[in-house]
Amino acid sequence: MKNLHIPDAARRSICPHKAPTYIQGLDEILNGGLPAGRATVICGGPGCGKTTLALEFVGRGAQKGGEKGLYVSFEEPAESVISDFAALNFDLAGLVESGGVRIECIHLKPRDLAEAGQFTLEGLSVRLENWLQSGAIKRVAIDGLDSLFLQASRAQNLRFEIWRILDRLRERNITTLITAERSSDRLTRHGFEEFVSDCVILLDHRVTRQITKRRLRILKYRGSSHGNDEYPFLITETGIKLLPVTSMSLEGPASETYVTTGIRGLDRALGGRGVFQGSTVLISGSTGAGKTTVLASFAAALCSGGKRCLFFSFEESESQLCRDMKSVGIALQRHVQNGNLLILPLRPTAFGLEEHLFRMELMVEENKPDAVVVDQISTFQAIGKDGDIRAMLLRMLDYFQVRGITVFMASVSTLPQRAVETEATISSVVDVWILLTFLKSGGVRHRVLTVKKARGLDHSLGRSRLILQSQGPELIQDSVSGTSGGKVGG
């Protein structure tokens, strides 16, 4: 088929190819990736993630895309870069060794270098040319160009030198990423957006009420459509993570299937077969009444059926939880071992509300569980105001509901007024609300369970007693006179 002869430069501006970043969530927003063969500016304040993004672009490009890359730092020497970013989950040191990634540090040294007349920075372009010649490099990240401006402010034609470098990279069709410091009045301190007019990405890092919020925005992307919003992201130990855009448009599936709670008596109290798949269950009650036991029992039963469960534990470590549950006859360890159960212990004070939510969502994205257990939501009171907590919980529940994930949550209800209000909000949103309290009768403490609400289920309105024993928890219907068939005990 004969094509029109379109000169290369023109063809490139008509439909630019994309260079994927291979960063979770980002390529979707960029509609494929950064403009291939062109330069992109990543702009942001200190500590907002520019270096991480630049390294990931080069490193993942080498690892996943097979494209050799060059990372040039104007600030850190190569060894620090490798050790600081060793945790990113592509083997940076290995890539450097195998030649997939080259790291160079450019620094005018010594720091008190005397300037005895006029000079240019031609050494930069000469050395860069040399590095590019020694083999097939397709991606270049130039990190910390502002630093060069500081170090060499009196260089002749500084801006011309930089323009020349970028132009040479473009001639060689190399996808370039340069990082730049954000300025308070205009975009970048030294006007890099003038050098690079194809794509500009803004990274924002705000701390409000001690909670860190990171946002990414595509300011400009010539020749390509792109996401226009501000996208929240996290910098985790393994790199930058964005929430995938596509997942926000899912519709919640209605379900007719039932899931067992793992306690026969409880299933009966809920109408016979347990709860609907994808429903939200709140277990509230006094400390020690057995909430965690009910949660664990559900998790164990689910995993026995071959399904996957994520257990967010804000109270106990994995070993504590397994040991405590073993004493009441629930064996969690084997489900952990065969991979159906993932117990995630988290310190509530480790992060802010937003980040907790984000991390939980990330874990769900990565593991795609059938059910999630949260033990327990009252711990968030240590890290946020009630209004914020309620908002966060509602978002969390919405997130799970839309994905058809069954949720079991625990909440302590013997705390004063704060807890009651939050509980009132959440309990109106959940499908099933179970209350667990202690009742003293004749010197014995009984665990009493009441189903306060169960949407769509033919549940019993009476009270039952939860018996914790080494063979596993049991629920027995309350009887007015005397004891029933099950064992009595606390």
Next chain:
Amino acid sequence: MKIRKGRKKRVNPVDVDDAWHLTLFVADSGSATERVRRNLSAICDDSLRNRYIIDVIDIREHPDLADQFSIIAVPTLVRRFPEPERRVIGDLSLSEKVIEGLAMPRFVDRGDRKRRLES
């Protein structure tokens, strides 16, 4: 140290062990570099008398040396000997900066030997 009469001859140092070894990195081979070389010779003649060796390296022809010596600015003048290494950047028109930067010895300049530096 001999005192020479008459026209100054640019000769290589007599006593090699004592001589300063300087390397000048440039990215040009034309008149600009010539000026730098002349500035450098003038400074060296005044400060070091004959006890110096100068290499001139065009980094465009030896980019590996540019890497080795971390050359970004051109011209860069590196004092290789005596140790430790010191360097200055620029066209060397500011002789004071060169002398200071490379810690060159100062001699009393006699009026008749003083040369105007080109920049």
